[in-house]
Amino acid sequence: xxxxxxxxxxxxxxxxxxxxxLQALEKELQRDFDLVAANKLALNLSRGKPAADQVSLSNGxxxxxxxxxxxxxxxxxxxxxxxxxxSEARLLGQEIMGVPASNILAGGNxxxxxxxxxxxxxxxxxxxxxxxxxxxxxSPKLLTPVPxxxxxxxxxxxxxxxxxxxxxxxxxxxxxxxRSLIAHDPSIKxxxxxxxxxxxxxxxxxxxxxxxxxxxxxxxxxxxxVVLWDNAYAVHDLVEPAPKLASIFELAQAAGSANHIVQFGxxxxxxxxxxxxxxxxxxxxxxxxxxxxxxxxxxxxxxxxQLRHSRFLNGRVTEHMQAHASLLKPKFAIVAKVLAEELAxxxxxxxxxxxxxxxxxxxxxxxxxxxxxxxxxxxxxxLTPAGAPFPYGxxxxxxxxxxxxxxxxxxxxxxxxxxxALCVKLASVRKFITNKA
Amino acid sequence: xxxxxxxxxxxxxxxxxxxxxLQALEKELQRDFDLVAANKLALNLSRGKPAADQVSLSNGxxxxxxxxxxxxxxxxxxxxxxxxxxSEARLLGQEIMGVPASNILAGGNxxxxxxxxxxxxxxxxxxxxxxxxxxxxxSPKLLTPVPxxxxxxxxxxxxxxxxxxxxxxxxxxxxxxxRSLIAHDPSIKxxxxxxxxxxxxxxxxxxxxxxxxxxxxxxxxxxxxVVLWDNAYAVHDLVEPAPKLASIFELAQAAGSANHIVQFGxxxxxxxxxxxxxxxxxxxxxxxxxxxxxxxxxxxxxxxxQLRHSRFLNGRVTEHMQAHASLLKPKFAIVAKVLAEELAxxxxxxxxxxxxxxxxxxxxxxxxxxxxxxxxxxxxxxLTPAGAPFPYGxxxxxxxxxxxxxxxxxxxxxxxxxxxALCVKLASVRKFITNKA
Numbered sequence: 001x002x003x004x005x006x007x008x009x010x011x012x013x014x015x016x017x018x019x020x021x022l023q024a025l026e027k028e029l030q031r032d033f034d035l036v037a038a039n040k041l042a043l044n045l046s047r048g049k050p051a052a053d054q055v056s057l058s059n060g061x062x063x064x065x066x067x068x069x070x071x072x073x074x075x076x077x078x079x080x081x082x083x084x085x086x087s088e089a090r091l092l093g094q095e096i097m098g099v100p101a102s103n104i105l106a107g108g109n110x111x112x113x114x115x116x117x118x119x120x121x122x123x124x125x126x127x128x129x130x131x132x133x134x135x136x137x138x139s140p141k142l143l144t145p146v147p148x149x150x151x152x153x154x155x156x157x158x159x160x161x162x163x164x165x166x167x168x169x170x171x172x173x174x175x176x177x178x179r180s181l182i183a184h185d186p187s188i189k190x191x192x193x194x195x196x197x198x199x200x201x202x203x204x205x206x207x208x209x210x211x212x213x214x215x216x217x218x219x220x221x222x223x224x225x226v227v228l229w230d231n232a233y234a235v236h237d238l239v240e241p242a243p244k245l246a247s248i249f250e251l252a253q254a255a256g257s258a259n260h261i262v263q264f265g266x267x268x269x270x271x272x273x274x275x276x277x278x279x280x281x282x283x284x285x286x287x288x289x290x291x292x293x294x295x296x297x298x299x300x301x302x303x304x305x306q307l308r309h310s311r312f313l314n315g316r317v318t319e320h321m322q323a324h325a326s327l328l329k330p331k332f333a334i335v336a337k338v339l340a341e342e343l344a345x346x347x348x349x350x351x352x353x354x355x356x357x358x359x360x361x362x363x364x365x366x367x368x369x370x371x372x373x374x375x376x377x378x379x380x381x382x383l384t385p386a387g388a389p390f391p392y393g394x395x396x397x398x399x400x401x402x403x404x405x406x407x408x409x410x411x412x413x414x415x416x417x418x419x420x421a422l423c424v425k426l427a428s429v430r431k432f433i434t435n436k437a
Numbered sequence: 438x439x440x441x442x443x444x445x446x447x448x449x450x451x452x453x454x455x456x457x458x459l460q461a462l463e464k465e466l467q468r469d470f471d472l473v474a475a476n477k478l479a480l481n482l483s484r485g486k487p488a489a490d491q492v493s494l495s496n497g498x499x500x501x502x503x504x505x506x507x508x509x510x511x512x513x514x515x516x517x518x519x520x521x522x523x524s525e526a527r528l529l530g531q532e533i534m535g536v537p538a539s540n541i542l543a544g545g546n547x548x549x550x551x552x553x554x555x556x557x558x559x560x561x562x563x564x565x566x567x568x569x570x571x572x573x574x575x576s577p578k579l580l581t582p583v584p585x586x587x588x589x590x591x592x593x594x595x596x597x598x599x600x601x602x603x604x605x606x607x608x609x610x611x612x613x614x615x616r617s618l619i620a621h622d623p624s625i626k627x628x629x630x631x632x633x634x635x636x637x638x639x640x641x642x643x644x645x646x647x648x649x650x651x652x653x654x655x656x657x658x659x660x661x662x663v664v665l666w667d668n669a670y671a672v673h674d675l676v677e678p679a680p681k682l683a684s685i686f687e688l689a690q691a692a693g694s695a696n697h698i699v700q701f702g703x704x705x706x707x708x709x710x711x712x713x714x715x716x717x718x719x720x721x722x723x724x725x726x727x728x729x730x731x732x733x734x735x736x737x738x739x740x741x742x743q744l745r746h747s748r749f750l751n752g753r754v755t756e757h758m759q760a761h762a763s764l765l766k767p768k769f770a771i772v773a774k775v776l777a778e779e780l781a782x783x784x785x786x787x788x789x790x791x792x793x794x795x796x797x798x799x800x801x802x803x804x805x806x807x808x809x810x811x812x813x814x815x816x817x818x819x820l821t822p823a824g825a826p827f828p829y830g831x832x833x834x835x836x837x838x839x840x841x842x843x844x845x846x847x848x849x850x851x852x853x854x855x856x857x858a859l860c861v862k863l864a865s866v867r868k869f870i871t872n873k874a
Contacts, residue, residue: 055515059506065499069492078492078709108545109739116734151736158733272515275741296595297553299588302546302739304712 013347041380077303089306147389172205197357214251217260342421450784478817526743584826609642634794651688654697779858
């Protein structure tokens with residue numbers, strides 16, 4: 001289904017068009033834009049969450065209890081206790097995160113809460129039960145590879161921690177930048193990472209980058225440096241065989257830095273986005289400090305939900321994620337097809353074609369992102385706010401637009417992508433006209 | 438079932454016995470104590486949690502979804518969002534807490550987490566979205582009516598807040614003490630309250646006390662004073678008709694202090710202790726500040742569990758709690774019977790006979806609590822540590838022992854209470870012998 005009959009692109013890159021061609025193209029695009037505006041649409045490409053058909057894959061969670069509430073380790077899951085979670089939930093964490101169950105804490109429905117807890121604890125009391133904490137030496141800072149995940153930034157800022165951007169490359173954060181920053185500044189306390197299908201660029205950290213990150217704490221001036229490893233899309237592959245991420249857990253053990261790596265995971269985009277279970281993986285001293293800290297704020301996680309998840313998923317995570325991939329691949333294909341057909345020959349944007357995860361990252365001609373997001377909003381297409389994938393909401397080049405294709409239906413997605421492409425072309429052609437006039 | 442054949446008490450108060458009678462009694466009690474020790478028991482009266490038969494009353498929670506995950510307000514509960522909770526969960530909060538649903542936030546499985554969040558927010562950013570916060574004026578303090586709930590104290594201490602004890606009376610905290618403390622000290626920022634079946638004394642705050650607490654913020658030197666109203670046992674009645682607690686919500690509205698009252702509740706002792714849902718009730722500015730604060734650490738609560746609870750409980754909380762009462766009344770009767778039979782005539786302890794809640798508070802001759810808890814431990818009976826119901830674990834009179842009768846079976850409870858009574862008698866008789874010798 002197509003809402004508009006977008007004109008065919010003239011041949012060649014837009015920057016090479018003469019003024020007359022640009023003006024003719026603008027006229028055609030403007031006419032299409034006006035037609036779209038008249039349709040009073042309500043489309044949305046901003047929602048990085050699973051669609052109803054995806055969450056429905058896990059409706060079987062409700063049938064797992066069937067009167068049997070006792071965990072494999074003999075715990076009545078209905079009652080209080082067990083801050084580290086029941087053993088079979090920690091086994092599920094092992095299956096998802098590739099870290100031994102003995103190094104995993106299974107929590108409640110939010111990995112973001114676990115991140116908040118880790119950073120709060122690091123700030124106020126430290127992660128190792130000793131005197132180190134991030135507040136001691138003045139104003140703490142975290143490295144933020146950009147573009148990245150807006151909720152990491154909001155959380156960091158809310159806790160009074162400053163952020164220093166470094167570049168995200170196709171193989172992960174630029175470690176040369178990271179190393180030169182941390183070597184002499186003990187106020188830099190860590191780095192945020194989404195190592196697989198990074199939000200939003202979709203890149204997978206290379207083996208060399210993972211090894212470099214595993215060893216980074218050894219090179220930091222701060223003795224309480226922490227790699228915050230949010231492996232949110234650990235098993236969220238769209239292709240087979242699934243790309244492999246190197247094990248930072250094993251590399252850190254080899255480097256003697258295991259106490260400085262804290263990994264996060266969850267089933268939010270495996271089962272129910274709001275009603276899943278979340279995990280932390282780290283070395284025993286960190287888990288112990290966290291267990292102690294958490295015991296001041298809760299008596300234990302929801303172990304019944306841990307039991308549901310373990311019974312439903314243990315041993316079949318890969319199979320379950322293949323069902324997700326079947327639903328998601330056509331959507332990512334729509335995004336790739338529209339971008340290729342509408343924008344590729346004009347050479348007015350670049351984007352990735354991720355092998356998994358939840359996002360496509362679109363880079364426009366610098367200076368156009370806010371413009372395009374605003375144009376789209378004016379015709380009923382909601383996009384992630386320009387700048388959102390950057391700390392403090394500031395995209396220094398104003399060029400990145402994050403596309404979240406999962407929640408919309410394929411029909412909505414196709415329309416939305418066509419409108420997005422139209423807005424990108426119209427904003428670009430206007431820019432070239434201004435430049436040439 | 439009785440493990441021991443405790444000797445009948447000689448007539449009259451123990452303090453009036455002559456030395457010979459005391460020594461004869463000690464000999465008998467010591468013999469019984471040695472017999473108990475030989476039995477190598479493993480009994481426990483420290484666990485303030487529901488028994489398996491109680492949580493089983495809510496196994497029907499699992500049957501409520503049946504493929505239908507959409508809330509009454511049209512939310513797909515499986516997905517992200519809704520920090521304040523779904524509307525029917527807020528209605529359940531209304532039914533339990535007696536506060537309009539529009540003033541309720543429904544959260545995850547832990548009211549303790551909500552308390553931690555409120556106090557953290559009050560400390561660092563304030564509860565009203567303005568400049569007020571508890572850190573501004575030096576070292577903040579909370580009033581703690583004692584004896585009270587150990588987790589309140591641990592949480593308070595973990596956040597770096599000092600505690601000032603005031604007396605708990607049969608009608609609630611001693612408000613004359615509170616008023617004279619807060620009138621001129623702006624560093625006193627609030628008061629902890631468990632207003633119904635207070636942990637551990639079981640008292641219900643009188644109407645006059647509730648009114649005084651509702652108005653307390655108006656009398657405080659601090660302009661950011663907060664009454665922390667942990668109504669954990671709001672519907673946990675053992676008698677009919679259930680005693681009524683005055684509505685601090687309505688009284689505070691009348692007093693113009695609604696922004697200074699934050700109420701907490703949960704279904705932890707209604708459905709599943711570890712897998713229930715928790716609530717906050719307060720005025721809109723506080724809920725708004727909390728919603729904003731929570732949004733940095735989570736995308737929403739587990740709404741599927743909120744839906745389970747709403748469908749299972751809405752409109753039938755009273756009926757459900759009567760089923761709990763049927764299971765609990767025989768247990769509280771065992772405690773009352775053993776204490777009356779073994780200790781009353783000797784006049785060596787006082788205790789309450791609560792109309793609800795989870796605890797019986799036993800007051801010994803001053804100086805004997807640690808002694809009795811230690812003696813009990815030596816024969817296999819675990820009691821709540823002496824001092825636990827006091828800030829910093831310090832019972833100034835070393836006389837309070839908290840009895841938690843709910844988790845044990847009736848048979849275990851009877852044995853445990855007989856051993857406790859034996860320990861109390863033996864410790865007391867030794868004390869009188871020492872005094873007379």
